């Protein structure tokens with residue numbers, strides 16, 4: 628059972644310590660908040676919010692960092708490590724890496740102009756990772772709306788308000804060309820671009836992402852206010868200016884139950900913020916480890932009790 632006062636006695640400054648590192652990181656990287664909320668999302672969708680995404684590979688662990696949705700894409704790990712290091716100095720062995728991701732996600736939203744809310748805390752860290760599940764559960768940007776809904780339902784969220792609210796996370800941050808280029812030239816084998824893409828926006832994206840060009844070129848997920856957490860993501864969708872196929876489908880799929888929700892959020896930012904908070908808390912509660920389950924990792928990228936020597940070979944050669 629998570630609680631809002633979990634660290635009140637054991638690490639009362641946990642939240643402000645995390646915020647100090649985050650504010651510092653924002654100075655050199657305006658994208659860091661977006662990257663951190665995405666880490667929390669990619670953590671929670673794979674065996675729950677247990678910091679499994681942060682583990683590096685070892686003899687017995689295959690890191691989720693190599694999964695399709697994370698490889699050459701997930702970022703911000705170094706800032707999480709800085710947060711953990713600062714917390715270990717202030718209150719050793721107390722604050723879990725899974726809670727760091729949760730708190731950092733909330734603060735990233737708040738510092739970018741979005742809502743703030745009370746974090747429920749007390750998650751513990753996994754001793755395992757699951758790259759197979761990561762490949763299965765993390766949604767690809769080329770899914771149909773039906774497939775997208777199913778990914779959310781599979782982890783215990785719903786395919787309407789949770790899906791639309793949380794997709795609003797694309798109100799900030801960046802995407803590489805490779806994740807939307809299928810819309811620009813030959814959409815679904817039609818030899819035509821995606822018809823649900825605004826023509827002027829299409830031309831700009833084609834100029835940025837030429838066929839056969841560098842797929843890692845970045846552009847803003849929210850074309851109108853790229854670094855602000857607001858409801859413009861939804862007004863963009865109403866104007867056929869969603870960047871990812873999975874973004875635009877929420878509005879452009881005829882008859883879908885997501886259309887009315889996009890319209891509500893597009894016309895009422897308060898409604899978006901309120902429901903975003905509800906869905907973030909629901910996502911943050913997915914399959915959490917509590918009590919004596921799991922552990923409090925001392926280093927977020929590895930489980931406790933593993934020496935830095937990773938194999939017998941290292942031992943032999945160290946004598």
Ligand code: HEM
Pocket residue numbers: 658660661662663664665668699700701702766767768769775793794795796797799800801802803804806848871873
């Ligand atoms: C609904 C299904 C989703 C799909 C298909 C999806 C897909 C993607 C893709 C392809 C990128 C670009 C990654 C890159 O270029 O390396 C991205 C970025 C991002 N996603 Fe999602 N995403 C989804 C849901 C979410 C949710 C639920 C959140 C948070 C609540 C979120 C937050 C973000 C953020 C903030 C970024 C920018 C990260 C950065 O700039 O580092 N996404 N997403």
Ligand SMILES: [Ca+2]
Pocket residue numbers: 669670671672673674675676677678679680
């Ligand atoms: Ca996880």
